Amino acid sequence: MQYVDEFRDSRLIKKTIEMIQQLADPTVHYRIMEVCGGHTFSIYRFGLHDLIPSNVELIHGPGCPVCVLPMGRIDEGLRIAEDPKVILTAFGDMMRVPGQTGSPLVLKAKGRDIRMVYSPLDSLKLAKEHPKKEVVFFAIGFETTAPATALTLLKAQEWGIKNFSVFCNHVLILPAIRAILDSPDMRLDGFIGPGHVSTVIGCRPYAFVAQNYKKPIVISGFEPLDILESILRILRQLKEKKSEVENQYGRVVLWEGNRTALKLLERVFELRSYFEWRGLGFIAQSALKIKKEFSYWDAELRFGTQGITLTDPKAAQCGEVLKGVLKPYQCKLFGRSCNPEHPVGALMVSSEGACAAYFHHVYQKTEV
């Protein structure tokens, strides 16, 4: 591996940290949100939050797909699996997310046919192989994953696979960012923009953050140096009183995004007028719905959903943590009744969830 040296170069990392220290005005408290769960994970994994000046606070955003899914939707999906004819398929990180009656894994142990899949196309394959069964794919994820579901639906139509349907829970990152910017208890100075979502949507759609809300946003890679450089770029913009969309991850993210993927999304999905987000409440036009043309494969129509809304356990403060108002350890349940073995909220399940990331990389290390 002859290429990696530049990134591993500790001098470069130290230099970036020094430059951050020089740029950050010690009299100002900066609040920078990393939108993507992958960034949260990297930050805790490498202890980046401890390397930057303490007045530069990193706030964890809503970019973890399982974390933002409200409990009602999980129960709704699990209810579909009650039908003995149904095989419910889901990504691995869904399996331990607690619904009211238990996680998919627990219900699977109780005899429901729930299976992990790596790709939505694997679910379609499963439906082909089990013509007597009804295969339902529990679709979650942001713009990164939605094109895969869209293509799978197209294939289902093309091949006329009738015993397959999708329980669609795809959400969009931009309305969530807007909701956070509009939220009265949030004061943010800038954003570290999501890397892989942006390979699909590109950089253009973030313009409203810079233009309307006057906040810098830097699309960032996942290397420690990437994240540090993005923080540096945000601080530089703030110093120069600028607010622009910058692409730090240009080696992967194109300004235009992935046109093919975007066209697919448009072909198969339309916007829901409202969708509930855990912690953020109902956000207008923030999620995707399967278009009429493909409604035959829409599990919500095939099985009928009831629009269950469930409130999280009272003491759980997932909402505040998701919005960045509280740090994971400030939740009353953190490390006590809520831990990775017995998660109360989804943020403790996915390793991209802020609570799990904090638990594994900071809390556990200091406890021992």
Add this chain to the structure above:
Amino acid sequence: MKPLPLLKLLLGIDINGKKNSLQKDMCLAIPGKIVEMDPNDQTPFVQTALVEVSSVRRRINIELIKDEELKPGDWVLIHVGFALAKISEREAQDQLRILSMLGEDKQAMEELQGYSMEEEKKNIKDTILKNLI
């Protein structure tokens, strides 16, 4: 005081994070190298390529980047069985390295191979046991 993870990295010490085997992430994309285009593809309308990630091979869908002229030897970023973007070899190496630093590489492999049912069964048993206690 214990050294911070990144400082450990700067000092050249490898990080070996413990990871719950049940945790799977879907957000991090995995880089893979194309070995063969459309190998014995019998299904019409599906464009696939055989990719290799550290000697593990899997067929992935390449329709999302069909505008790129892909050929064996090219690197792509894979997410839930789909190639999401064509990337340079350099970027691929960087990504692979960060996956291994994050302790995600083994898991990425596992995902690429598909989940092993045996392990899943064991995990379920463990979960039931834990819930009983």
